[in-house]
Amino acid sequence: MTVGAQTLERAAEVPAYRCHRVEVLRTTRLSPSFLRVTFGGEELSGFADKGFDQRIKVILPLPGGGITPLGDGDDWYQRWRALPEELRNPIRTYTARAVRPGSRELDVDFVLHGETGPASRWATHVSPGDRVVVVGPNAAHPGPVGGQEWAPPAGAAHLLLAGDETAVPAIATIVESLPGSVRATALLEVPEAADALPLDVRPGVNVTWLPREGARHGDLLIPAVRDVLSTLVAPDGTVAEAPLEDVDVDEEILWEVPESPEPSGSSASSNGGGLYAWLAGEAGMVKLLRRHLVQEAGIDRSSVAFMGYWRLGRSESA
Ligand SMILES: Cc1cc2nc3c(=O)[nH]c(=O)nc-3n(C[C@H](O)[C@H](O)[C@H](O)COP(=O)(O)OP(=O)(O)OC[C@H]3O[C@@H](n4cnc5c(N)ncnc54)[C@H](O)[C@@H]3O)c2cc1C
Numbered sequence: 001m002t003v004g005a006q007t008l009e010r011a012a013e014v015p016a017y018r019c020h021r022v023e024v025l026r027t028t029r030l031s032p033s034f035l036r037v038t039f040g041g042e043e044l045s046g047f048a049d050k051g052f053d054q055r056i057k058v059i060l061p062l063p064g065g066g067i068t069p070l071g072d073g074d075d076w077y078q079r080w081r082a083l084p085e086e087l088r089n090p091i092r093t094y095t096a097r098a099v100r101p102g103s104r105e106l107d108v109d110f111v112l113h114g115e116t117g118p119a120s121r122w123a124t125h126v127s128p129g130d131r132v133v134v135v136g137p138n139a140a141h142p143g144p145v146g147g148q149e150w151a152p153p154a155g156a157a158h159l160l161l162a163g164d165e166t167a168v169p170a171i172a173t174i175v176e177s178l179p180g181s182v183r184a185t186a187l188l189e190v191p192e193a194a195d196a197l198p199l200d201v202r203p204g205v206n207v208t209w210l211p212r213e214g215a216r217h218g219d220l221l222i223p224a225v226r227d228v229l230s231t232l233v234a235p236d237g238t239v240a241e242a243p244l245e246d247v248d249v250d251e252e253i254l255w256e257v258p259e260s261p262e263p264s265g266s267s268a269s270s271n272g273g274g275l276y277a278w279l280a281g282e283a284g285m286v287k288l289l290r291r292h293l294v295q296e297a298g299i300d301r302s303s304v305a306f307m308g309y310w311r312l313g314r315s316e317s318a
Contacts, residue, residue: 015074016145018138019059020047022106024130030109031195033165035123036097039106039134047106048137049099051177052150053170053278057135058108060090060122067133076135089133090118092316093309095169096136106134109169117315149257149305150174150278156303157274158232159184162225162289164217164281165191166309174278175201185228189221189281217312218285225279225289229297232275247290249283254308256290258301276303283308 022039030036059080061067068087070076080088098107110123122132137145150170152159159182161171168188175186180202189210190196196209210220247254277299279289290306293299310316 014141015138016141016143017074017135017147018072019070019076020044020134020136022132022134024126024128025105026128027126030197033111033191033195034197035110035112037108037110037123037126039108040104042104044104044106045101046139047099047101048139048145049101050137050145050148052148052174054096054137055147056094056096057091058094058119059133059135060092060118061132062089067131092119095173097169097173101139111165149307151258152276155274156276157183160228160275160277162187162221162279164189164221164285165195167280168197170280172197172199175199175205175207178202178205180204187221187224187228217282218288221285222288222292226292229293233297233299247287249287249308249311250314254283254286254306257305258303275299278305280307280309283311
């Protein structure tokens with residue numbers, strides 16, 4: 001057997017994502033809308049620290065407080081689906097804001113949007129000692145673990161990151177990891193001015209906070225993205241290569257990420273001179289941004305990642 005075959009066999013045996021039983025160590029109120037929950041637990045020693053926009057699933061307690069065990073394998077989701085409804089815990093998607101495997105800690109920044117959903121409700125009342133299960137990347141998995149969409153082509157001339165408050169943890173983690181040589185613009189729409197969080201970024205990374213202060217989702221972000229594009233995209237790069245099919249964000253998930261981004265420079269005239277864009281947040285808003293970038297500004301679809309993180313008026317269905 002070759003080494004490659006052994007690795008493949010091991011990859012099949014060791015799940016890429018696994019359940020980690022954790023408890024709340026502490027909470028930190030970062031701002032009116034953001035609560036950082038620091039989880040701890042022995043099982044976090046095996047939680048992979050992949051950075052960027054690494055997504056995780058948080059399995060929340062049932063109203064009575066219980067969490068139905070789902071085992072340690074990668075069939076956790078099938079097991080969850082097979083449960084009777086009364087034993088099926090709510091599951092929601094979040095971002096690993098910081099992972100400290102050495103001290104067995106994980107930070108997750110929760111947007112507090114009231115008591116309308118199980119995750120926000122849980123975060124509103126959380127106390128040290130509370131337990132959840134976090135499904136996250138497994139450090140023991142020999143291959144790629146997935147769960148990340150940030151994939152700029154090597155040498156992209158400019159990086160554009162735009163999102164609402166739910167994308168702040170991902171964008172913050174990404175921009176804090178960018179080297180000084182990179183030119184990047186981050187536009188972050190948040191509920192209020194006090195939600196502008198301090199970020200540790202290098203020169204060349206420009207961060208703008210856009211406090212909504214009661215305006216609708218996207219009212220500030222969409223024009224801000226347009227303004228940035230008008231300075232980045234050449235007037236001759238205005239035609240999208242392929243027509244953009246419509247996405248009904250109430251019926252389908254808005255999630256379009258380039259599979260293998262072209263190296264920047266190869267299509268400079270159609271992608272704004274090596275622009276790579278990453279956009280996430282409320283799905284209706286992201287749909288409008290997508291239309292603007294691809295259809296109106298003519299940005300090459302292989303240079304953009306669009307992600308509907310949540311949908312106004314809809315619960316996340318696991
Ligand atoms: C890859 C990914 C990463 C994410 N990372 C984060 C993260 O790090 N931090 C974070 O806070 N969120 C994050 N989200 C968004 C989060 O999953 C959703 O906001 C989720 O719906 C919250 O669940 P809930 O139980 O509170 O509300 P749900 O039960 O899903 O929804 C209940 C109601 O609340 C509304 N709602 C949901 N979210 C919001 C919101 N933010 N503001 C106002 N109304 C809302 C819904 O429209 C619905 O009407 C991420 C989503 C994805 C897909």
